[in-house]
Amino acid sequence: MVAPADSTVAAYDSKVEGNIIFTKMDAAINWMRKNSMWPMPMGLACCAIEMMAAACSRYDLSRFGAEVMRFSPRQADVMIVAGTVTYKMALAVKRVWDQMPEPKWCIAMGACASSGGMYRSYAVLQGIDQLIPVDVYISGCPPRPEALLEGMMRLQRKIETEHSFTEQKKELIAELTA
Amino acid sequence: MNAAQMADALKQKFGDAVLETKEFRGEHTLVVKLASAKPLLAYCRDELNFDYLVDVSSLDYMGKEPRFEMVYELYGYGHLQHLRVRAAVAEDVEVPTVSDIWPTANWHEREVYDMMGIKFSGHPDMRRILMWEGYPFHPLRKDFPLEGKPSDMPDVGFTKTAPMADGPFVTSAGTGDTVTREPRSRRPTE
Numbered sequence: 001m002v003a004p005a006d007s008t009v010a011a012y013d014s015k016v017e018g019n020i021i022f023t024k025m026d027a028a029i030n031w032m033r034k035n036s037m038w039p040m041p042m043g044l045a046c047c048a049i050e051m052m053a054a055a056c057s058r059y060d061l062s063r064f065g066a067e068v069m070r071f072s073p074r075q076a077d078v079m080i081v082a083g084t085v086t087y088k089m090a091l092a093v094k095r096v097w098d099q100m101p102e103p104k105w106c107i108a109m110g111a112c113a114s115s116g117g118m119y120r121s122y123a124v125l126q127g128i129d130q131l132i133p134v135d136v137y138i139s140g141c142p143p144r145p146e147a148l149l150e151g152m153m154r155l156q157r158k159i160e161t162e163h164s165f166t167e168q169k170k171e172l173i174a175e176l177t178a
Numbered sequence: 179m180n181a182a183q184m185a186d187a188l189k190q191k192f193g194d195a196v197l198e199t200k201e202f203r204g205e206h207t208l209v210v211k212l213a214s215a216k217p218l219l220a221y222c223r224d225e226l227n228f229d230y231l232v233d234v235s236s237l238d239y240m241g242k243e244p245r246f247e248m249v250y251e252l253y254g255y256g257h258l259q260h261l262r263v264r265a266a267v268a269e270d271v272e273v274p275t276v277s278d279i280w281p282t283a284n285w286h287e288r289e290v291y292d293m294m295g296i297k298f299s300g301h302p303d304m305r306r307i308l309m310w311e312g313y314p315f316h317p318l319r320k321d322f323p324l325e326g327k328p329s330d331m332p333d334v335g336f337t338k339t340a341p342m343a344d345g346p347f348v349t350s351a352g353t354g355d356t357v358t359r360e361p362r363s364r365r366p367t368e
Contacts, residue, residue, distance in 0.1 A: 087335055087336065087337050088308070088309065088310060088335060090335075090336075091333075091334075091335060116340060119340075120324070120325065120340045120341065120342050121324055121325070121326065121340055122315075122317050122322070122323075122324065122325065122326025122327070122337060122339075122340065123317070123326070124340065125338075126338070126340050126341065130338075
């Protein structure tokens with residue numbers, strides 16, 4: 001048996017009988033995670049309309065495994081902050097984010113969620129990244145559904161690079177090696 | 179009776195309490211004393227059939243006395259006439275509520291209180307309506323900057339100042355006329 005090279009994330013040896021796949025825990029976990037991202041749609045303004053369009057049949061977000069919009073944060077993996085985050089709404093967004101179980105990711109969709117956009121005013125939080133960590137920023141006012149799909153794909157690529165097992169399951173590894 | 183006749187009738191009925199009647203492009207405005215504003219408005223609804231209070235708003239003439247002014251926009255669905263009633267309000271003076279005349283004034287007056295800081299006496303629910311309870315400022319006052327002021331109420335809300343420099347949508351307030359104040363009048367090279 002030759003161990004798979006580092007550059008490959010999975011290898012199939014046809015000489016081995018049965019459906020055996022050699023891979024790394026990180027790669028397997030990431031593969032499962034990235035192809036089943038359930039979004040928490042935090043629709044706050046016009047970006048939410050484009051987000052709905054992205055989930056509908058023409059753009060079809062389900063091609064990337066992200067069609068299951070969950071309005072309960074406890075069932076969601078990725079929060080799509082779509083729209084203008086006012087200060088009055090900001091703490092509610094933070095609270096919903098805190099209720100999402102790990103691992104979780106955040107997409108700041110559009111100019112307002114990324115930086116406050118055109119709303120340079122007393123009422124608007126100047127970017128949701130002041131309250132919660134953002135993985136992907138999507139430009140546009142509002143972004144087209146294709147842009148949201150691109151953001152989703154970028155997030156998938158980002159998830160691929162995570163060390164899901166070795167870094168996020170340290171206690172389990174310590175237990176297994178003890 | 180059209181709006182002009184109604185304005186005259188109000189002037190006759192309330193005499194000195196009506197300080198001024200104006201007409202601009204078919205819209206009639208009464209400037210009245212604050213003390214007699216409420217009986218006048220009640221008369222407008224009961225006798226002149228202004229059954230629809232379109233809007234209650236307020237103005238801030240910072241630097242002048244009295245500083246504020248209340249504006250009531252009236253409309254009647256029976257006679258289809260529009261009338262505007264204005265009354266000057268000094269700082270720290272409470273305005274009698276009209277929410278017992280038109281229930282819709284309840285939220286309008288809460289907005290005026292939230293944004294301008296004018297309180298209404300007799301109002302059944304004098305709370306903020308847009309900002310949260312405890313927010314220390316009244317944002318539509320002239321001495322409140324557009325970028326906001328920092329505030330912090332733990333677990334309730336907070337605000338920070340917004341960056342205003344070089345924003346593509348930022349007007350140059352206080353300079354020139356409305357054309358030169360617009361962002362599009364600033365060339366990209368500037």
